[in-house]
Amino acid sequence: MVAGALGGGVLRALVSVRNPSLGHPPPYAARRIAHRLVSRFLRRDLSKQEAKDWAWTMRAVYGPLLGLAWGVARPSVARWPLVPRGLLLGLGVLAFEHVAFPLLRATAPMNTWTGEEHAWLVAQTAVFGVATEASLRALATP
Template sequence: MGTGALGLLVSARNASLGHPPPYAARHIARQVLSRLFRRRMSRREASRWAFALRAGYGPLLGMGWGLVRMRTSKWPLLGSGVLLGLGVLAFERMAFPLFKATALASTWSRAEHVWLFAQTAVFGVVTEATMRQLVKEEPATP
């Protein structure tokens, strides 16, 4: 669900920026997979791979969060969801340069940084809200 919400946000993000940011899934797919396959990937191929990357990445993040969220499940939704979003943001800020997936973050505009924070926060809050609906906490036994 978090990945789906993020997909809806992408149109607003791109319209606001006037272009897809350097961390758009299509750009990341093109950068990383062109190196992996040792050939320049077309925009169409990159778009298809971007969908596949999102379809795998979002659920993996959700599963990882499911393993650690027991400590925050009693927190208010916004706090717990934003914490997940900040974790995703920190992971991406480390992974992008490691995998040479994007241009250096120092070259991004202020708006691109703000949108990355916003989209990871939306992902976190929607993912946590979904987990709260799917996972019913059992009362503590005395």
């Protein structure tokens, strides 16, 4: 769970580059997802601050849970080098999000996203995967 939280922290740094690069937060930005999901659940529109708070909560849970799941699945690729293992985790997160976002209606439809938004999602899941794997390797090494 700690490794997933650290991977999420590295991802937060990437977001500070992603949003200015795009000129806006993408449809899968945590605040936008929080706003869509929580507003629907509470049946009221969230304020910007509420969406920001919920996004923080979602990130605080999501990264560690992904790290925990990876810790369970990781032994099956124990002999792989760090980067391929991290990229495999990133690919798994990307696949999960490609299924979960439409299923939960967490984002605008993916066919409305720009090519750059798709590319940034691939990049951020890859960065999360490699950072999480590196953190897990560092934490697990005596």
